[in-house]
Amino acid sequence: MRFADPYSVSAALRASSAASLLRPGQQAHALALTSSLVSNPLVAARLVDMYSACHRPAAAALVFDSAQPSALSNPVLWSTLIAGLVQNGDARSAMERFRSMRAGAVEPNRFTLPTVLSACASERAIRFGRQVHGCAVRAGFCSSRFVQSSLVSLYSNCADLGSAKRILESSYSDDPISWNALIVSCTRGALHADALSLFAEMHRRGLELDEFTYPSALNCAAYMGDSGTGRCIHCLVLLTGFDSHMHVANALVDMYGKLGSLNCARQVFDRMPKRDVVTWTSLLVGLARQGSHDAALQLYSDMRVHGVDPDEFATAGVLSSCAGSTAHELGRQVHAASARRGIDTFLRVSNSLITMYARSGSINDACAVFDASPRRDAVTWTALIVGCAQNGRGRDSLRLYDEMLEAGVRPDYVTFIGLLFSCSHAGVVEAGRAHFDSMEKVYGIAHGPEHYACMIDLLGRSGRVEEAVDLLEGMSGKPDATVWKALLAACRVHRNAGLAERAAERLFELAPADAVPYVMLSNVYSAAGRWGDAGRVRSLMRDRGLSKKEPGRSWMEQDGAVHVFRAGEGEHERAAEIFAKVGEMMQRIGEEEGHTAETGFALHDQEEEGKAAELAHHSERLAVAWALISVPPGKPIRVYKNLRVCGDCHTTLKLVAKVYERTIVLRDANCFHHMREEGFCSCGDYW
Secondary structure, eight states, rough: OOOOOOOHHHHHHHHHHHHTOOHHHHHHHHHHHHHOOTTHHHHHHHHHHHHTTTHHHHHHHHHTTTHHHHHHHHHHHHHHHHHHHHHHOHHHEEEEEHHHHTHHHHHHHHHHHHHHHHHHHHHOOOOOOOOHHHHHHHHHOOTTTHHHHHHHHHHHHHHHHHHHHHHTSSSTTTTTHHHHHHHHHHHTTOOHHHHHHHHHHHHTTTTTOOOTTHHHHHHHHHHOOOHHHHHHHHHHHHHTTTEEEEEEHHHHHHHHHHTOOHHHHHHHHHOOOOHHHHHHHHHHHHHHHOOOOHHHHHHHHHHHTOOOOOOHHHHHHHHHHHTTOOOOHHHHHHHHHHHHTTTTTEEEEEEEHHHHHHHOOOOHOOOOHHOOOSSHHHHHHHHHHHHHHHHHHHHHHHHHHHHHTTTOOOHHHHHHHHHHHHHHTTHHHHHHHHHHHHHHHHHHHOOOHHHHHHHHHHHHHTTOOOHHHHHTOOOOOOOOOOHHHHHHHHHHHHHHHHHHHHHHHHHHOOEEETTTHHHHHHHHHTTTHHHHHHHHHHHHHHHHHHHHHHOOEEEETTTTEEEEEEEEEOTTTTHHHHHHHHHHHHHHHHHHOOOOOOGOSSSSSSHHHHHHHHTOOOHHHHHHHOOOOOOOOTTTTEEEEOOOHHHHHHHHHHHHHHHHTOEEEEEESEEEEEHHHHHHTTTTTOO
């Protein structure tokens, strides 16, 4: 220690700073203290830098404040402290320290100003930033490319694009760093068209486009949905040889995923020599966003096989696909994996978990995740509000909405869709009307077709069909297919064939390629016993080439395998056993509960016995029969159906749950039906 000198101690501190190693840095600090070197300006600056690099800004500030007056006149020490504060996310303190520096008559150097300007940009403190700009002018540092790029970032971050562009028109306007700074700032500020215009101007001037320029431009093309521009940029990437840069390739995968060009995204992905977690996440999220859930789940599996740990974005993406493909068990495994890595409480992940559990019928698990969430935004509240509504807990949805307002969270467009959906499925007309009115009057949110559809559904199902028609006719814009479909669905409940015909005719015009209105109208006729009209509608479907509609099917997950059932089909390897179980089910609920088939829900004109047999072999009954065979007692039976469950199947499965003392969770195209041992359904027979 006797031979310690400022240069050896500074070298040791520099090494500790470069590797962010706190303990060796503290040992070097102790050596400096025992050697009386802490007053040396070089050592003091290195100490401040070391503690800042090790994320100990308070210790760095203590070293600075203990420095000798002679050291405090050195701009290097001030610059090091200010840079450390910015590095540790304390931009406001950095600005205050710069103010103290100027008050002490210490002149900034060309390294101080870019750092302070960066702090001003992050705080959007444009007034203070303009003062720093004045200091740069007086000190003659405006010719520095680092100062210039920092000024561009400041003004563009503060939405003063005019000032930013004027700086680019200076003598250093051909500096790519400044152009990149402006493009990046425009991208972060969602000024995508401006960013692409700047990118085009860079290319026109022959400026160097690099691995910093391309990702921002590709990101803007993706957000604008501009496939043509995105492909042109991709061509430039190939021509300039930047396709081998991982950041650029990642941006290409992300862009094609957002544009829905999944094949292109996959091709870029497959050609990459190296991939990081961002690469995998970009493709996975793109697949999930476009509804390619099976492919997303397979990619997640491949990701784990390659030893890549999913981050919060990949985890949220795969949970979205678990929800979309009803992969309940895999969703639980992803939840467990995220908890082990400590990312299950990240806002993005917890929101996805709530949605996944709600859409899998595990609403209690969704509530548990919600309760454990340390942060909640409008998405969090909306996810649970919609989830409770879909799972037959509309009253809970309304309570959650009140709690959301009490928490100071402002509802948005989507929140009101969930809220009105809750009112519809809870059958609370006046509450629904009040919330519908509050959208514009209280929150200034314009009614959309989804909100009208929910209100018409609420009024129609409550028997207020004329009010529903009045609301539809009083819309400020023309009703779209969603609104007319809601009215047609209400006609199915109340068997109002006349109004159903009117709604269907409008749907035939608005959505000529959609087979659903034909099927719904045919169902109305069948329920009314108008078999001739039902047959006429189905013939019309065939004549218009719409007869190949998606057939009704149900499925369930069991021991890692998905079992799919279609009405009347016997393709399952244990079909004979399943049909026998269906017969047993029907016999037991007939003998024990006096149930007889509601043959009005049959779709074909035949003898009563034939109609009952048709209903008995609907896909959801086959799935439940298989579950009674294969799912252990005490475990809930979870069945998913692509269409809305018919009234007779709904009644039948309630009684099956009762006589077999099982919990049946059926998700149809509209909501969840939790059927308990008591013989009741969570929807309250109102779906």
